[in-house]
Structure formats: C-alpha cells, structure tokens
Amino acid sequence: MKPDTRIRVMEIIARMNVGGPATQAIGLYEGLNREDFDHRLHTGHVGGNEGDHLQLRDAPVQVTRIPNLGRSIRPTDDLRALVQLIGAMRAFRPHIVHTRTTKAGALGRTAARLSGVNPAVVHSFHGHLLYGYFTGVKRSLYVRSERVLASMSDRLMTVGHGVRDDLLEAGIGRPRQYVVIPPGVRLGPVPERGAARLALRLPQDAPIVAYVGRLTHVKRPDRFIATAKAVLARVPDCHFVMCGNGELRREAEREIEPVRESFHLLGWRQDVETVYAAADVILLTSDNEGTPLTLVEAGMAGIPSVSTRVGSVAEIVKDGETGLLSGTDSAELAARVVRLLSDPALARRLGDSARRWTTASFGVERLVADTEALYRSLCRGRRDLRPARSTEVTA
Template structure:
C-alpha cells in the first residue's frame, strides 16, 4: 500500500458481540480523526445466540472479516485466523496493533512474527478479573493467555484502576506498561417516559426495575430472580424488564416462572434508551465486573442504580450519591431497591446526580481523545515522524 503519512492502526477483535468492548471499539472507529489515523477493524463473526453489536446499533463501521476468528478456540479455525491476520498485516503494514481479548492478543503476536511486521502493540483488558465464575482449569488457561498477550506489549489498557491493580496482583504485565482509559458511552435520544412504557406494555404508574446485559454466570441472574422475589413481597405491583440474552436464559426463565406476569423478557434491543426511559431503578447482581456500561448508560439516562459492589463498580457508581451499592446478599440488594422505589424524591436526586457524573466522566469524545493520545505516544516508536505530533 502507498504510505500517506497517517498513523496506521490495526484493531483486532475476535467478534463484535454485544458487550462493553464492542461499544468502545465502535465509538473509536466512528470518531477517530481520519486525517491523522488510518484505523481498520479486523473481526470474525458473532456466534449464534449472541447479540451482534454492529447490527443492533445499525453502525456503518467498515469491518475486515477474518475467516476463523471468533469466540471459541478451534485449532483449524484459529490457524485460518492466524494466516489471515498475517496476510492482512503484510498488506496493511500497521504502525500499531490494538487487541482486545487474550485470544486476539495471542494470535496478533504470532501473526506479527509470521508477517515480519514491526509494530507497536497495545493490548486492552475489558473483562473483569478474577474469573471466579469459570471452572478452575479454564481460569488457569485464561490467566496464562492473559500473561502471554501482555508480555511484550508496549501498552496495556484497562477500563479502570481496580482492574489494573487486580491484573498486576495476578502477575499480568508490569506497572509501567499500564494506561487507564475509562469507557466512553453515548445514548441516543431518550423517549418520553409514558411512551416508553406504552411501547413495552407496562402500566404507566407501576414501579419498574430494569436489567440490561448478558444472562451469564458472572452476572448471576439467579441472584436477580431472588432479589425480584423479595422486592415483590414488599412492592407487589413492581415490573421487571430484562434486556439481553445469553446462555442462561432458559434457566432464568425457569427461576422466574412463579413471577412470570411481573417480568418482560425483551431480548437484545437496538432501542435500549426505551428501557432506561421506562425504568425507575437499574439493578445489577453480578459476582464480578470491570466497568459495567449498563450502569453508565443508566446514569446518563438519569436512572439510579442498585448493584453489588464488585470489581470496578465503585468507579462508576458513587455509593449513596448516584446509586446504592451492597454485598452479594439478595435481602440487602432487595432492601436498596425497595428504598429507591418507595422514595421518589431520593431516586430523583440520585438520578440527576448520576446524569451529571456519568456525562462528564464517561463521554465518547473523552474516550476518543485519550485513545488518539495513546496512539500518538507510540507512533514514533516504530517509524520516523511524518508531520504527526508525538506526545
């Protein structure tokens, strides 16, 4: 390819399923300065049963599909992905390679060796650590993969300081490699509350609790069901919105069967703003989190949250100011939820404080500016400067 003086960035993400990492990648792809950066996204296909982030968002981001790249570890598919990435590197000649998962990082490291491309390497961590929800063998394999992906990287990026510190304690990377870049989120226009509830077949005056995200073991949908049962004992008219899906959907449906009429299972939706507009409280019952985007989005929508105080949640939710944090006990989480549902003044004050805090701290423009600065800081390490400022 003919050089044009821009910094060439090869972004590699195994699949663009609905998750925080996909939201961050999309924001960067859509807003990075095209006059300074030639930024290309290389990805595989989303597995069946997962939400496709780009399709749900209706994003026009151009992607370069890599055969074999995806979620699962499959020797034949991974070999095809390795060869495809090496070929793409030789063609694109990136100055910077940016990966987002252990699989991405390992394949990119090997592909760079195969292709002979010399590029600065950035590896980002989005998933929470430790991986207590995984079986012991998978935890060990995941940790080894993370250490391998981190070794030799020029920069390691985490979405929060808590995640950085947890990774360092686990022996992943060195302190001088790390950069913290908090998430950047943007919601679409918020619909009117009455219209949102009407479109979701909800009573206009019912208390509403929402959940947005995957139904996976780390998120503990079983705990959510228990919290809901306790809330209904005290607020019988409450309704629960579940926006998302995942491998535990069937199990979750069985758990809420006695409360079925109080639930609306919405699946993955493009108009997540409608869910927030209809809600009085957003509830998260996870065992582990990094910087959960659903809680950031809730704040931007002016909705207070109740959440377990795990991982980086406290970096997103200011306890007793923008929401209420608690331990894993379902009774405590139910008590916090009932408190917000039955005290509209408190919920309104927390929601407004959450709106002010999240729109200031987690704007997409700030994410893009931080990412551009990171790219500039590394561009000189792999090539002479060509009219691009180095910071």
Template sequence: MKPDNRIRVMEIIARMNVGGPATQVAGLCERLDSDEFDHRLYAGYVDGGEGDHLNLRDTLIPVHRIPGLGRSVRPADYRALRRLVAAMREFRPHIVHTRTGKAGALGRLAVRLSGVDAARIHVFHTPLPRGRPSRLRRSLRVRPQRFVTARFVAAGCDRLVTGGFNVRDDLLSAGVGRLEQYVVIPPGVQLGPIPDRMAARRSLGIPADVPVVAYVGRLSRVKRPDRFVEVAREVLERMPDCRFLICGGGELREEVERAIRPVWDSFRLLGWRRDVETVYAAADVLLLTSDNEGTPLALVEAGMAGVPVVSTRMGSVDEVVRDRRTGLLADPDVAELTDHTVRLLKDPSLARRMGEAARRWTTRAFGVDRLVTDTEALYRSLCGVPR
C-alpha cells in the same frame, strides 16, 4: 484523498457482540481523526444466540472479516492466524490494538510471524476476580488457561489498557503485566435520545404507575441473572405491583424463563433491543447482580439516562457509581441488594436526586469524545518508541 503519512492502526477483536468492547470499538471507528489515523477493524463473526452490535445499532463500520476469530477456541484457529499475518503484511500497521483474550493471543503471534514493526496495545475488558485470595483458591475459581493467556498477551505488549484502576490493580496482583505497561482509559458512551417515560412504558406494555426495575446485559453465568431473579422475588414480597425488565440474551435465557415462570406476569423478557434507551426511560432503578465486572457500560448508560443503580461492588463498579450519591452498592448478597432496591423504589425523591447526580457525573466522565481523545493520545505516544 487522505494523506499517506497517517498512523496506521489495526484493531483486532474476536467478535462484535453486544457489550462494552463492541461499544468502545464502534465509538473509535466512527470518531477517530481520519486525517491523522488510518484505523481498520478486523473481527470474526458473532456466534448464534448473541446480539450483533453492528446490526442492532445500524452502524455502518467497515469490517475486515477474519473467519475463525470468534468466541470459541478451535483447532482451525491457525487459519485465522494465517489471515491475520497476511493482513498485517499487506497493511503494515504502526500499531496493533487487540481486545479479548483470543484476539490478543493471535494478534501477538501474528505480529511476530508477519515481521511488521508494530507497537502492541491490548485492552483487558474482563477482569480477574477481585480480592487477593491464595494462589490455590484463585486457581480453583478461574480457569487456568485464562491466566496463561493473559500473561502471554501482556508479555508481548507495549501498553495494557484497562477501563478502571481497580481492574488494573487486580491484574497486577495476579502477575499480569508490569505497572509501567498500564494505561487507564475509562470507557466512553454516547446514548441516543431518551424517550418520554410514559411513551416508553406504553411501548413496553407496562402500566404507568408501577415501580420498574431493569436488567441490561448478557444472560451469562458471570452476570448472575439468577441472583437478579432472586432479588426480584424478594422485592415482590414487599411490592407486589413491581415490574422487572430483562433486556439482553445469552446462554441462560431458558434457565431464566423457567425461574420466573411462577411470577411470569411481573416480568418482561425483551431480548436484545436497538432502542435500549427505551428500557432506561421506563425504569426507576437499574439492578446489576454480577459476580465479576470491569467498568460496566450499562451503569454508565443508566446514569446518562438519569436512572439510579443498585449494583454489586465488583471490579471498577465503584469508579462508575458513586455510592450513596449516584446509586447504592452492595455485596453479592440477595438481602442487601433487595433492601437497596426497595429503598429507592419507595423513596422517589431520593431516586430522582441520585439519578440527576448520575446524569451529571457520567456525562462528564464517560463521554465518547473523551475516550477518543485519550486513545488518540495513546496512539501518538507509541509512534517512534523503540520496542
């Protein structure tokens, strides 16, 4: 029987769809010291068309379901708020730990309405755009409600967590929170066993001797799969035997299918997979083409698999990828991304050196045990702090 003087943590996330937030939550749920922490997860349901992290990873994590706490904002959200208030009054958490904007906003309101004396932590996984454009330009590029929500959530928090310093600085420059609220905790990942390269290629139907470029992530606007396809076409002009793996799904899947139809035989659309390690094992390069990123777990996973990456220089990407040592970074420019990709594909010894350096770096800096240690220390620091 667990001791009854444990620190009670109520973790709230909108949904456990495949991606960085769900991976982090799962790692904490599985590894936090249960003798010291009573950690409970509250989440909505995954929308149709998205991969469910818990199902794909066969993760047996208890989840307290909150209907309505999903991706979209709906008039019925007040029901989710009522359920959160009731859950807080029953659980009496010492700490309420929220992720994603909707969960953060409802979590803040629920703390106020429930009357519990809980410390508040919110994690910003998705950053605001990099750079410091004028207020007018920024307001045109990002939905105003995203800023309003971020500032509302930050104002009610004891601590704000980001996965990288660049993301923290971008949020501060946008007026979200105060410096003393922020704690930087890099993500933590544990990748499964990496299969043999040839076996991985056979299972995916790829020839053993062709160059392979992989995309791992959601097929969404911000990830720019259209730019990935543009780069692929340019690479094929120089290396016609190259193959491209797209591992993931999302609202742009049909659009991607139409775009690759003229070069269909060069692509494999894999959807969401349980065995993402197979995709990394089969690849020579991982290509990330996003317009905006936080601290992308696909880059961490690729590094742990010994795969060098080519990526746009966004968010805290340069805190994961050591440019010209573990991969190559570029502006969001098709020509530059193409040149970097072809360079690694045509120089296997360079790719191998970068991949090995990436394996050493990511294993040391982004292990899940380090994430758990940092998070436990954050929880302890907030117990007994006046609010």
C-alpha cells in the same frame, strides 16, 4: 502523489456482540480523526444466541472479517485465523495493533510478533477472567498465558483502576505498561417515561426495575430473579424488565414462572435508551465486571443504579451519591432496591447526580481523545511510513 503518513491502526476483536468491547471499538472507529489515522477493524462472527452489535446499528460499519476469529476455541480454526491475521498485518503494515477480548488478544499479539512488521501492541482488558469465569487449573492457565502475552505488549489498557489492580496482583504485566482509559458512551435521545413505558407495553404507574445485559453466568441473571422475588415480597406491584439474551434465557424463563406476570423479557433491543427511560432503578447483579456500560448509560439517562460491588463498578457508581452498591447477597440487593423505590426523592437526587457524573466523565469524545494520545505517544520516533499494500475490506 503525496505519501500517506497517517498512523495505521489495526484493531482486532473476536466478535462484535452487544457489550462493552464492541461499543468501544465502534466509538473509536467513528471518532478517530481520519486525516491522522487509518483505522481498520478486524473481527469474526457473532454466535447464534448473542446480539450482533453491527446489525443493531443504523449506520454501517466496514469491517474485515476473519472467519475463524469467533468466541469458540478450536486449534485448527484458530491457526487459520492466526495465519490470516499475519497476512493482513504484512499487507497493511500497521503502526499500532490494538486487540480486544481474550481470544483476539492471544491471536492478535502472537500475529504481531510473527508478522515481522514490528508494530506497537496495545491490548485492552474490558474486564478480566480472574473471577466468575474460571477456577482451579483453568484460572491458572489463563493467568500464565496472560503473563506471557503481556511480555509481547507495549501497553495494557484497562477500563478502570480496579481492573488494573486485579491484573497486577495476579502478576500480569508491569505497572509501567498499564494505562487506564475509562469507556466512552453516546446514548441516543431518551424518551419521556410515559412514552417509553407505552412503547414497551409496561404499566404506567407500577415501579419498574430493569436488567440490561447478556443472560450469561457471570452476569448472574439468576441473582437478579432471586432479588426480584425478594423485592416482590415487599413491593408486590413491582415489575421487572430483562433486556438481553444469552445461553441462560430458557433457565431464566423457568425461574420466573411462579411470578411470570411481574416479568417482561424483551430480548435485545436497538433502542436501549427506551428501557432506561421506562425504569425506576437499574439493577446489576454480576459476579465480575470491568466498568459496565449499562451503569454508564443508566446514569446518562438519569436513572439510579443498584449494583454488586465488583471490578471497577465503584468507579462508575458512587455509593450514596449516584446509586447504591451492595454485596452479592440477593437480600441485601433487594433492600437497596426497595430503598430507592420507597424514597422517590432520594432516587431522583441520585439519578440527577448520576446524569451529571457520567455525562462529564464517560463521553465518547473523551475516549477518542485519550486513545489518540496513547497512539501518538507509541508512534513517536518509531513509525515506518512506507505505504501499505491494498487490503480488501468487507462488511
């Protein structure tokens, strides 16, 4: 029998919750050339208040479950997950270990070092925890641990130049370790605006501003609501859609109560393209981002965005060309939103430009090609082509 000489890739992500890391992992899983790559995806379970990316998809994806690899940090469970990852590596003998998200990056890179397999190690930063997550001692511990983990990595992949520069400024890794590979997205067919509003039970003629993402602290749904109230003072017939869920759902419900008739809380939806199609403006209010897929998807749908100028957002939204950028003040954000709502010609021009820009720059095919090239470069001259032992794959 001819030996299997494919490049073996073991990808590790803590959980497949709705968001950028899971979207990129799935795009890669589906797009890698199966004749050249044997790609295995290892993940934990999604928390109860998060949307499960795998459940919201039509197509099944085979994954290997590591039960204790989820978001929560518990030393005993994390040790079990580490042991399981080491065993999986010794069985599969990957040429590449590719980790995503902070916890999976820590356990996966440690397992690669302890396994004795000697794979090339890639870690993806889809954003970072330097701003908006931790302060003081916790931030210091995060930076120190990432510096150590960077020394165990062959490549550090970031989704944008801004994210890379922030990490380098914090002393995490060396410039030659970094490679910038922007995200890749494939948006489903975008319905006609009237049909989209009908499907979501939204008014046909009112201005609509949408938020798409987790209801969590760093995304600042409270700032979205404050901005919405400021917009309503000037555009009283405007409606606001919040598509997503998270630990701040109940808090958001309390905050919108005085203007409840202007808000629509949709939860997680499989047909996110319907939300974009129904909107006049997409509003992102985060304290910190990598290159948020919400803005990429909105652009592909031809909808202009207003966003805080954080992380690598400016690498997606070209201010004044494909959308409008703002500081974090809700009054400033509201002024940008009102500008687009009151000037349909400007909004249409920015939306058309956003569609051309995002479609050309953030397609999933480009993501796959860039990642394949990275994997091949890491494997040149170092591949152990002994076949792997069989491993059980469970959905």
